[in-house]
Amino acid sequence: MATLASNNPTLLDWQKSMDPDGSVAAVIEILNETNEMLADMTWIEGNLPTGTITTIRTGLPEPTWRKLYGGVQPTKSTREQVTESCGMLEDYAEVDKALADLNGNINAFRLSEARPHIEGFNQSMQQTLFYGDTEVNPERFTGLAPRYSSLSADNADNIIDAGGTGTDNRSMWLICWSEETCHGLIPKGSQAGLQINDKGQVTIENADGSNGRMEAYRTHFRWDAGLCVKDWRYIVRICNIDYSLLSADASTGANLPELMFDAEMRLPSMSMGRSTWYASRDIITKFGQQLTNGVKNSTLTMENVGGVKSVTHNGIPIRRVDKLAVDEARVV
Numbered sequence: 001m002a003t004l005a006s007n008n009p010t011l012l013d014w015q016k017s018m019d020p021d022g023s024v025a026a027v028i029e030i031l032n033e034t035n036e037m038l039a040d041m042t043w044i045e046g047n048l049p050t051g052t053i054t055t056i057r058t059g060l061p062e063p064t065w066r067k068l069y070g071g072v073q074p075t076k077s078t079r080e081q082v083t084e085s086c087g088m089l090e091d092y093a094e095v096d097k098a099l100a101d102l103n104g105n106i107n108a109f110r111l112s113e114a115r116p117h118i119e120g121f122n123q124s125m126q127q128t129l130f131y132g133d134t135e136v137n138p139e140r141f142t143g144l145a146p147r148y149s150s151l152s153a154d155n156a157d158n159i160i161d162a163g164g165t166g167t168d169n170r171s172m173w174l175i176c177w178s179e180e181t182c183h184g185l186i187p188k189g190s191q192a193g194l195q196i197n198d199k200g201q202v203t204i205e206n207a208d209g210s211n212g213r214m215e216a217y218r219t220h221f222r223w224d225a226g227l228c229v230k231d232w233r234y235i236v237r238i239c240n241i242d243y244s245l246l247s248a249d250a251s252t253g254a255n256l257p258e259l260m261f262d263a264e265m266r267l268p269s270m271s272m273g274r275s276t277w278y279a280s281r282d283i284i285t286k287f288g289q290q291l292t293n294g295v296k297n298s299t300l301t302m303e304n305v306g307g308v309k310s311v312t313h314n315g316i317p318i319r320r321v322d323k324l325a326v327d328e329a330r331v332v
Helices: 011-016 106-131 256-266 281-292
Strands: 043-045 051-059 078-096 159-161 169-177 182-186 195-205 213-229 235-242 274-279 300-305 308-313 316-320
Touching: 051 213, 078 106, 078 182, 106 213, 159 256, 169 182, 169 256, 169 281, 235 256, 256 281, 274 281, 281 308, 281 316
Parallel strands: 043 182, 159 235, 274 316
Antiparallel strands: 051 078, 078 213, 169 235, 169 274, 182 213, 195 213, 300 308, 308 316
């Protein structure tokens, strides 16, 4: 049974979102974050209703140097199948019908109430794409950080240690998006992106904790998604960036342009997909300051990428992801 409590708009909320002339105000969402990664991702439909099974080549055949009259044994490559799962992210928005009907502009008011729900999906999905861990939250999917979490793992060549030993470490990510490298995952037969279903007018029971009933408008939100990493070589994590030690001239802490140049050289090929950098605002700011103060190995420009003005490093866009502004433990 649904209830209208603190998670649902009240008359006070309605009043705050109205202009003096009675029209729906343009709400400034001060709690919104900038998570530009979702717009960059390649999304592919999986071959399972719950995700996808991919086949990864784990070993190459080794040819033989043959001498005259010598024989050659045939060889073959080795493969391994990996199952990637998706998670179901859902929410409901409910508003008292009488509240929404107050000024007669029902659809506009309901849209203003849907916007924060959409932003909540944005932030939750972005958080899971980096830090989702099915061993902790099995209902979600595995993000990037748990996959690139050990300096002694098989993919350690693509984990660059920036030297931080404290508890306020940050990470930067270089990702090459494509169907053959890394992409977002859509369950077989499902829709891509956020699905919004207008349930219309419904009767809600126990709206105030009693045995009463009330009429409300209900909207259902759902986003089924996952992450598929087909080739770990096309993702590079720069971890252990001690934020408190970062300086504008790289005299203390990490030399970000140098580390980024190192990361770019670790991608097997830039032509396999769309390569993009992801970092928090504070890290991007420090990076720009270091370039301004003469740290070399980089070129910084502003370019139009997908209709959005973006900072680029050696031609690779740098996208701002607020969910990366989080203190991380040292990766060892």
